[in-house]
Amino acid sequence: MSAPFRPTLTLTTLALASLVASAALAQTPAPAAPAAPAAAAPAPEPDFTFASNIGLYSQYVFRGVSQTDEKPAVQGGFDLSHKSGLYLGTWASNISWISDATPGASASLEWDMYGGYKGSLPADFSYDIGGLYYYYPGTFPSNYVKPNTFEVYGALSWKFLTFKYSYSTGDTFGFANSRGSNYADLTASYDVVDKVNDAIGKVTLIGHVGHQQYKGTTYIGPVGYANSNYSYTDWKVGAQTEVYGVTVGIYGTGTNATDTLYTNPYGRNIAANQFVGFIQKTF
Numbered sequence: 001m002s003a004p005f006r007p008t009l010t011l012t013t014l015a016l017a018s019l020v021a022s023a024a025l026a027q028t029p030a031p032a033a034p035a036a037p038a039a040a041a042p043a044p045e046p047d048f049t050f051a052s053n054i055g056l057y058s059q060y061v062f063r064g065v066s067q068t069d070e071k072p073a074v075q076g077g078f079d080l081s082h083k084s085g086l087y088l089g090t091w092a093s094n095i096s097w098i099s100d101a102t103p104g105a106s107a108s109l110e111w112d113m114y115g116g117y118k119g120s121l122p123a124d125f126s127y128d129i130g131g132l133y134y135y136y137p138g139t140f141p142s143n144y145v146k147p148n149t150f151e152v153y154g155a156l157s158w159k160f161l162t163f164k165y166s167y168s169t170g171d172t173f174g175f176a177n178s179r180g181s182n183y184a185d186l187t188a189s190y191d192v193v194d195k196v197n198d199a200i201g202k203v204t205l206i207g208h209v210g211h212q213q214y215k216g217t218t219y220i221g222p223v224g225y226a227n228s229n230y231s232y233t234d235w236k237v238g239a240q241t242e243v244y245g246v247t248v249g250i251y252g253t254g255t256n257a258t259d260t261l262y263t264n265p266y267g268r269n270i271a272a273n274q275f276v277g278f279i280q281k282t283f
Contacts, residue, residue, distance in 0.1 A: 207237050
């Protein structure tokens with residue numbers, strides 16, 4: 001009688017089983033790594049941007065000439081910009097130069113309205129073209145040439161430098177027959193540091209030189225006076241910084257204007273060398 005069959009587990013059998021198991025494990029896909037969270041999409045650029053500002057100045061100096069007889073001024077404005085580059089704005093300040101110089105005239109406000117278009121150019125250049133209307137509401141003598149003025153302007157900027165040219169389309173700041181009067185200026189605004197500490201922000205140095213040219217002849221009775229006698233060159237140097245989000249600064253300014261032509265009835269030369277300090281908040 002033959003013996004019953006018994007399977008025998010050999011080393012060869014164990015090796016084959018191990019190979020089969022390894023092949024099965026190799027064909028089993030590894031578990032997928034957890035997916036990284038998707039980056040948040042950047043917020044779309046708004047179609048319109050609104051900004052406002054208000055400031056207190058030790059005096060209001062415009063193109064080197066004090067508009068407030070070296071007395072303080074409160075100034076502020078609003079700007080509305082479209083992402084295409086179009087913009088509109090308005091700005092106002094108290095003044096006294098009209099009533100200071102002219103008996104019978106009463107005007108204590110300068111109200112500016114402007115609009116234009118800004119755009120970028122290659123190699124860090126940009127441009128700005130537009131128009132600005134200077135409006136001086138008030139009461140004036142019957143023969144008085146109102147100082148309301150409209151200028152068109154164009155500016156070309158490169159990094160921290162800006163050249164701007166403004167051209168008057170009619171009577172200019174009270175000078176009769178002065179169409180074509182113009183103002184050309186070069187301004188440098190250079191950020192020395194972007195941030196000093198948590199309290200003090202960037203520090204900016206400012207330099208400026210400009211030339212105001214008046215055209216035409218003003219007649220008082222039969223006598224004509226060349227408006228060009230009032231032309232002059234002005235300059236400005238200063239610095240400003242941000243302290244807890246508020247801009248503070250100081251600058252010196254002056255002109256080479258003829259002293260006698262810019263000395264008001266109070267005996268003050270409003271085009272002389274002078275200093276301006278200010279504090280301003282932008283919202």
